[in-house]
Amino acid sequence: MLTLSSDFGSPYPAAVKGVLSQKTTARVVDIGHDFPRGDVGAAAFWLREILPYYPPATHLAAIDPGVGTDRRAIVVRAGEHALVGPDNGVLYPPARALAVSTDGDLESFEIDESATETDLLEIPRGPATTDGNRTNDRSVTFHARDVFAPAAATVHETPPDRLDSIAGLSHVDMESLVKETIPTASVETDPDRARGEVLVVDDFGNVITNVPGAFLADRESIEANGRRIPVEAAFASVPPGDRLATVGEHGYVELDVNDGRGDEAFSLERGDDVVLEP
DSSP states (O other), X not given: OEEEEESOOSSHHHHHHHHHHHHOOOOEEEEESOSOTTOHHHHHHHHHHHGGGSOSOEEEEEOOTTTTSSOOXXXXXXXXXXXXXXXXXXXXXXXXXXXXXXXXXXXXXXXXXXXXXXXXXXXXOOOBOTTSOBOOXXXXXXXXXXXXXXXXXXXXXXXXXXXXXXXXXXXXOGGXXXXXXXXXXXXXXXXXXXXXXXXXXXXXXXXXXEEEGGGGTTOSEEEETTEEEEBOXXXXXXXXXXXXXXXXTTSEEEEEETTSOHHHXXXXXXXXXEEEEO
């Protein structure tokens, strides 16, 4: 299995899949292509939460606002999983989560983007040009198709413990990678209060904070940024259109609306501060 994640929308993922299909028979599974555009932190959070549910696979993640710059292209092995993408932090949280969930080791490699003569970055033939010739020139703006896809296909066909045998991959220290981290909330006991921030807002409008769900234990209500709301275990515990606080499937406090959008009701978006009090 080879998973594919991006912020491309449509139709760009189809070109990436075309390259993959020329180089591997792996089953390609779309994680999603509507990640917030250029938002490395949001993508890192979602991939951390989603990828550990998959069996051993190669994961290509193309959320790459620095494409075409001197940022590195990397491969990270996490146990029997491998992740391919830009060295901008997007791979770091999911790699650590995969290593923990599989009790596996972490190992990282840099992709030699000049290695055009190796199998690693062999680019299948592209479309014909106006003079009838075909071009294999690598695009500066589409590394998902021209760097990550051929590399991911080669990595997928190689046993995880043999990645160092691939020409065009060089071992690098994990400590040298860009480390996007999921911020942690501050939970105080005197006074009783939690200070956190909005990690992401999902497509339902649910506001997912970084406050641990345990903060809601044994509370009937809280104040969220000064607004009093009930603490409930389910959306339907309040009438449609009413606000509530609950513990979401990620284990964090969510500020939501039954049959409505929490981000609009609380006037919150990703990165905003949140203060929760009794």
